[in-house]
Each structure stands twice: as structure tokens, then as C-alpha cells.
Amino acid sequence: MHNAKPDMPQEKYYKFSQYLKTRFGCRVYKIGIDAGFSCPNRDGKLSDQGCVYCDNRAFSLNSRRDLNSGESFPNTIERQIEQGILFGRRRYAAQKFMVYFQSYTNTYAALDTLKQRYDVARKFKDVAAITIGTRPDCINEEILDLIQGYTQDYEVWLEYGLQSIHAKTLELVNRGHVYEDFLRAIELTRQRKNIKICAHVIIGLPNETREDIMATARALSRIDLDGIKIHPLHIIKGTRLEEAFRAGSCKLLGLKEYVKLVIEFLEYIPASFIIQRLTADCPRQFLAGPLWLLEKNKVLEQIQAVFETQEKYQGRLCQKVDKLV
Secondary structure, eight states: OSSSOSSTTTSSOOOOOHHHHHHHSSSSSEEEOOOOOOOOTTSSOOSSSSOOTTOOGGTTTHHHHHHOOOOOOOOOOHHHHHHHHHHHHHHHHEEEEEEOOOOOTTOOSOOOHHHHHGGGGGGOTTTTEEEEETTTTTOHHHHHHHHGGGTTTSSEEEEEEEEEEEHHHHHHHHEEEEHHHHHHHHHHHTSSSSSEEEEEEEEEEETOOOOHHHHHHHHHSOOOEEEEEEHHHEEEEEEEEHHHTTTTTTTOOOHHHHHHHHHHHHHHSSSTTTTEEEEOOOOOOEEOOOGGGGGGGHHHHHHHHHHHHHTTTTTTTTSOOOOOO
16 A cells, blocks of 8 residues: 555645545644643753754744733633634635644643643534644553544544654754654554554754655655654754854755755655645744745745656655565
8 A cells, every 4th residue: 555656646745635625525724723731851851942943933823922912821722723713714715624732742741631621622513633743752551542532523643743763863953752762652553543643754954964864764654654744944043953053053955955855755655645744834033044934835836846847756766665564
């Protein structure tokens, strides 16, 4: 199955929008929310500094609202979902919705707290799916049992932030976990039924070569995943990575270089894997570089153009990768 091309031959990679429309028969809008969770890499359990590139306000609208309101916590989960549904209906004519527990580490709390916050999604009849973003070192049997319970009523995704398989890179960016933590999390999750798994990867991390990036692609192609999110490395103002960038010790990819790398990455990824993202969103006021990130449509158009003109497609090189037993 992994070597098969996407079901729709006109598509060169398996787009998340394509999957959702087929799965639910209508437009589905994903609502990113800040449910008030913390992160062990920020609260002192692992470190108090976080990943060198991280500032949740740069990618989560609801994590920015406290800046405008002066409140210490964004709108309630219920209010965030309400606003997301209204926006999705008005802007995209969406009929169904996916609640995405996005900001920070959304399995990092006591079980009763997790259940209380996840359960808010049950108040909305048009919510068809739940996505939970977390770290691979913040999952256990009890949390997975809780999450599996939601699969009776919703499509459920767990999104694990991996970023790279390489220990040297994970240490450099202060991730606070290793690749083996990711593998253990996947193994535990696969013991449950009906929980879909998405892995997050960043292309262009400091000191990583093309060979390093493709090694991550080949490794992921051997694992039983349902989806992947790929982001280009970008510099958020005020982060420790910006300091390295300003000092000249962190180089950023140009658009053409990123497009070339992401296409080759996808060629190693099985065609059955759903590609949830190929770029990133960051408001101009937070972005130090690269500025081409602000032109999301241009990035996606260039990726599509190269796929079309060079007869490439997701999974083309997958047969060259030995599968894990």
C-alpha cells in the first residue's frame, strides 16, 4: 500500500484537503485553539527555555489574544471553538469542523484536566474530528486510553512533534527528547485502534545537510504513520534562534532550495501518507526571515509547478527504502 500513488491521479501529493473532503463529503475547517496547557520544556521540568525557535504566539491566533486584551489567558476553549466555527462557515463555507488542540503540549496535564478540556468539543454538533498536538515524551498508556475513547464519536489525530531524527539536531535546538522517544510513542499509539498519527518535521534546521534531511524522510517512510506536516525553518523575533541568525551562525533556505528539498522529501514518503502542511504561517510582525514565508500561495504554487514539470510525485522513491518489519 505504501508504494501506491494517491487515489486521485491529478494530484502529485496526498493533500489533507483532498482527504477530508473524501472522508466527510464536505469542506472541513480546522480550528486551532489554545487550551491553556504548558510544556515540560518551558516550565522547568526539562528546561525553562523551550525550543530555540519556539514562540506559540507566532503560529496560534488564540495564543496572541492575551496581548490585545491584557488577560493572562486567551478566550475560553468554548469561545475559541465558537469563533472558529463562525469564521470557517463565513470564510470557507465549511460544514464540518476539526478542533485542534494546538498550542504548547496538549497531553501535559493530569487526566481529569485533559478530559475536561477535550470534552468542550462535545458541545458542538458540527465538530467531526479532534486533533491533539503534543511531544513524543508526553504520552503514556492512561492518556492514550482517554484519547481512544473519543474515537467512538470523532475522527481523532495525535500530532507528534519530531522535527528531525538526528540527536545532534534535537540537542542543538533544545527539543528535550530524542528520536527513540518518538518511536516509543508511535508504538504505544498503534496499540490503540482508530487513532491517526501525524509527525511534524522541519526542513532547514541548523547544520543539517540534504543527506540529513533525506535520512529523516527515509526513516519516517518505514514507520506506520497516517500523515506528515512539513515546515520550513523560519526565524521568529525574540527567540534564541534569532540571536544565532543575527550573528550569522544560522543560515536560512531560499525558496527555490526549500522547494527542491521538500519535493525530494515527499518522493521518499509513501503515497498513502496524508500531507497536512508543506509550509508555515507566521504574521509579519513576528517574522525575522525568510520573508518568502509570507507568500504562502506562491510557495505551494512553486512546489506544484516543479512536480508537474519534472514528472515527480509523492512516493516515487519510496520503493528504494527498506521497510521496518
